Amino acid sequence: MSAAVLTFSSGELQEKGDGLRFAIPALGPHATGFLVRFQGKPYAYVNRCAHVPVELDWEHGKFFNMTQEWLICATHGAMYAPQTGRCVMGPCQGKGLSPIPVSEQAGVVTVHLDQL
């Protein structure tokens, strides 16, 4: 079965707040992704660090660092730019998160798993 799209209410996604996690069955039975809002826009990534393939969040849904400027991996502190997923600091140098296309319209955020 091909992956479809996931939808979330825009109100569920707070600026620099908790990320919304979701399953990505196409990548494996335990694979997850996450959705965050940064500077008003939604961004989604596969929840897998570019250093070692583990989930990033230190507690479910906690993806931002203390200053809320970067996405951080709880394991060894790799930091990623929220807008691009590019590694900016830590053991992920030269790599990045895998982005998932997202759109937002009329109060609905759509994660396009079909375009992953």
Ligand code: FES
């Ligand atoms: S596993 Fe993410 S920084 Fe090492």
